[in-house]
Amino acid sequence: MASERFEKIYVQGKIAPVTEIWIDKQTGVNYIFHRDGNASGFTPLLDETGKPVISTK
Known part of the structure; x- marks a missing residue:
C-alpha cells in the first residue's frame, strides 16, 4: 500500500x-528507518544540533 503522506527518498x-530515509510531505520532517532481522526502528533524523532535519521542495 502506497502512502500519500510519506515518501521514501533513500x-x-x-x-x-x-x-x-522517509520525508513527511505535510511537515517536511525527515525520518530514518532501520531494519535488521526482526528488529526495526523509525525515528526523526536529527542534525548536528539535535533538531529534526526538515526538507523543502
Whole structure:
C-alpha cells in the first residue's frame, strides 16, 4: 500500500540490514528507518544540533 503522506527518498541495503530515509510531505520532517532481522526502528533524523532535519521542495 502506497502512502500519500510519506515518501521514501533513500534506500541502502536490500535484505538485511536495510536503512531508509522517509520525508513527511505535510511537515517536511525527515525520518530514518532501520531494519535488521526482526528488529526495526523509525525515528526523526536529527542534525548536528539535535533538531529534526526538515526538507523543502
